[in-house]
Amino acid sequence: MDDVHGKAFAPEYQGSLNGLSVNTSYEDVLLAARQREGSALRSGRKLELAQAKLAVAEACRRLGRLDEAESAWRDSYRSAKDCAALAAMSWALWSGGTLARQRGRLDLALRWLGWARELGRRAGEHLPYGYASAGIAETLRIRGDHHEARELHLDLLAEARERGECRHIVWALEGVAQLDRNTGDLSSAWERFAEAAQVASDGGDHRGHAWALRGQADVLSLRGRPEAALELLSEAERTCREMDLASALAYNRKMRGNVLFRAGRYADAAETYQDAREQFDAIGEPRGTALASLGSIKCRNKLQPDRSRTERELRSLLRSLSGYGLRQTERMVEQAIAELAEEPDPTAARTQTPDDTTTGTRETALSGGLCG
Template structure:
């Protein structure tokens, strides 16, 4: 039996805030209580309320403000000798690093967070930090290394009845299955995540699950209208809660669905929208994936092959620097799909059949 979804990152005076609260409301409340804590001279409370401020800024795409906020939270926690609060601040910093495409830094901060969570006896901080490590590895494309950790965290979350963490783990494992071609299993897990998130009133988790379902239904069932309907439902939640990153990824997936349906002009427009959103929040992974979709759409609309090849070359270099193995493989497949030859002479089959699943 799972409880209603909670937001353990909303701490101190913000513990009663709903997991579904608008991020602008979380930010306003966090900043208000942070000022009160600073005036009262309570470093422990500064650390706790500062964490919510950092997370609200991060999810709103305010990268510089989020960076300052998590570091201030960590300094306050260290000053107070609050090991658990230090772990939470590092978790926030590691999550921000992953969002910014700084994967090495993300791994380092999240490992430190997990260690401090264990040292301080904060089981939830440790669990969230381990989950962050698993997600960073999954995003990187290192499925073999992180699949077992995802399964472990899913079992622990189910045992404790933590709905929100269970939903996260289900979605992570589902994404691994999707990326390795096990579409049926992936869809079942996304559907379970959506049901559980709905029962637990975890609107953010449900929005991400609906996005995953739409992806599979588009790829496996070739049913763009149903997929677009699910994305429209998820978009309502993203807008209501001001989930900037989730909304941008929703739009990128909408463009993917349109591209797969060969509605290339519509796909181009939505990729451009998603690209602008990712750039506004300095999210290089999303930006690179939206650029890839835009390159492919423009190629289908008649863009010069040399220009297409040049941009794919640049994208491949960008993804190499970030360390996104799975996304880099998608670029490699795009050469063959579009019938262009990359710099360096890597083979690209003229008129090759597009890879199963297309864009992610």
């Protein structure tokens, strides 16, 4: 962990908004961006309008106001196109691609992000190019294309280390750590999550730090340390609430459900999964909704075993995922159906996590959950 890196900054806040911090709450970002948007509209300055709309889009996306985010990024793109600002067009498409991924439309996300990367390349701007590339890597990982995702994450990590870009180092480390965790290499996953947490802390990236803590909590839980995991999740949750991170908070709650489930606290886990599901529903994030639903179904089956009911619920959940391209999530539900058919001994020592995707496990004290 001896990389030289600078403080985290937010290049998506541009023009007169570039004084906003990466840790500025999204309600405050939205207020500042709306004010700048009004000024740009009155003056007719297209680039300034594109920059303001980009900030509006990102704030709305993080706050879970997805329809507003959709309208804003498209307005940003049109304004940037009107003044032939390739870099601004790239940023707008990056925002649109990230929003598409959040909404579970992974093929569309890859299309927008691919165009964003190409425009960033043509503009000669490495930041939008890098952000788009990172978005592609994350989308591939979520879709289940692990080999391709790992190669891209590692390439981006090397570039980020060379440039000393704190947020990119953290993102790439967390992406590779998640892939390590999914293949059962918990030692490597822990090292990468821990480094991501340290780099984020040193660089003042509170959001990246919260995601890294979530990853560390997952590994601690897998190693049979639920109380330590819950403490890290509580620390990360405080950051999510302070920064209005709606999606990150919902995933934090979902992970808390995983930890409680692994610890055999099924009633507490069921309540937490339901809370997470309501949060995901509120922000229109189908992948998170599906993962929380999967956890809820497994909790009910533990509390009131009913194989027929559980199978019906799982198959209904699988059908609800059709058309999204969430292949990894579909595989998790299919795995749960297959495990149900095997009718494992309920007194078995190994507790199956609601969203276990680990294969080739090297450390199997407990099973795991996907850190989305």
